[in-house]
Amino acid sequence: MEVTSPxxxxxxRVWDQDLTTSDAVGxxxxxxxxxxxxxxxxxxFTIMYxxxxxxxxxxxxxxxxxxxxxxxxxxAKYEEQQERLQKxxxxxxxxxxxxxxxxxxxxQQLEQxxxxx
Numbered sequence: 001m002e003v004t005s006p007x008x009x010x011x012x013r014v015w016d017q018d019l020t021t022s023d024a025v026g027x028x029x030x031x032x033x034x035x036x037x038x039x040x041x042x043x044x045f046t047i048m049y050x051x052x053x054x055x056x057x058x059x060x061x062x063x064x065x066x067x068x069x070x071x072x073x074x075x076a077k078y079e080e081q082q083e084r085l086q087k088x089x090x091x092x093x094x095x096x097x098x099x100x101x102x103x104x105x106x107x108q109q110l111e112q113x114x115x116x117x
Contacts, residue, residue, distance in 0.1 A: 002066075006033035014047050014057060026054040036063040 001010075010032060014025040026049035035041055040062040047055045 003032050003036070006031075006036055008032050012045075012057070012059075014055075025049060028057065030059070035059075035061045039063045 009029045011027055011029050013027045015022045016025055026047035028045045028047050042060040044056045044058050046053050047057055
């Protein structure tokens, strides 16, 4: 079923099945948003008949957004990016430490040259 608005409701009508006839047992209304939470739900819903509870029905749903569930792909890309950024940061720190050492060596060399004069 294609969902156009998560605020929509679906109505499930429940019927018994006899050999000769089928009788209405009741109905339940379910907001589509409740079926979309966590990409699906497994829950009990109350069946109403003459504005009174007439039983419950257990419903299991799976919600897949159009184009599929891209959460895993996005998470993998995020983790890959985080690893790359961490590596770049580590390399930048190492390079900064080398530059600091070179700067300190240059200062010492300049001091020695001044003292020699």
